[in-house]
Amino acid sequence: MPNRDTHLGIAIMIGIVWVAFAFIFGLEDYIMYGWGLFFGAVLPDILDPWTEENRYDHRGFWHSRRLLRALYILLPITLFFGFAFNWIFAVFFIIVGYISHLWADSYRPTSWSRGLPY
Numbered sequence: 001m002p003n004r005d006t007h008l009g010i011a012i013m014i015g016i017v018w019v020a021f022a023f024i025f026g027l028e029d030y031i032m033y034g035w036g037l038f039f040g041a042v043l044p045d046i047l048d049p050w051t052e053e054n055r056y057d058h059r060g061f062w063h064s065r066r067l068l069r070a071l072y073i074l075l076p077i078t079l080f081f082g083f084a085f086n087w088i089f090a091v092f093f094i095i096v097g098y099i100s101h102l103w104a105d106s107y108r109p110t111s112w113s114r115g116l117p118y
Contacts, residue, residue, distance in 0.1 A: 010104045011041065014096070029086065036090040040097025044105070059105070068102050071095050 018037055022030040047062035061067060075095050082089035 010100055014041075014100045018093075018096075027089065029089070033089055033093045036093035037097040040094035040099075041101045043094070043098055044101045063102065063105060068099065071099050071102075075099070 014037065018034065021027075022033065027033060044062050048060050075092070078088050078092040078095060082092050
């Protein structure tokens with residue numbers, strides 16, 4: 001797992017992009033979407049928790065490249081339907097947060113970080 005500074009840096013960059021997106025598209029429920037972004041970012045570690053005992057192999061399906069590919073497919077679909085059904089934007093931002101977490105975990109700053117499993 002990358003260090004906290006890497007996760008924090010990626011979270012700040014995603015947050016800046018989120019503010020720009022909300023401003024450009026004039027999203028009214030930006031607080032709800034921001035919470036969706038946050039929830040999606042912490043969800044992988046809730047589903048695949050890290051403990052001292054499994055620190056090298058805690059990444060199962062919820063931290064996998066297979067799931068990342070599925071999320072890449074769902075992302076434009078939820079964006080498209082989000083313009084028709086406002087609540088689907090919350091799902092879109094949960095997916096964006098989840099993807100950002102997987103991106104942060106795929107970064108390998110140290111020799112013990114294994115990235116994402118297949």
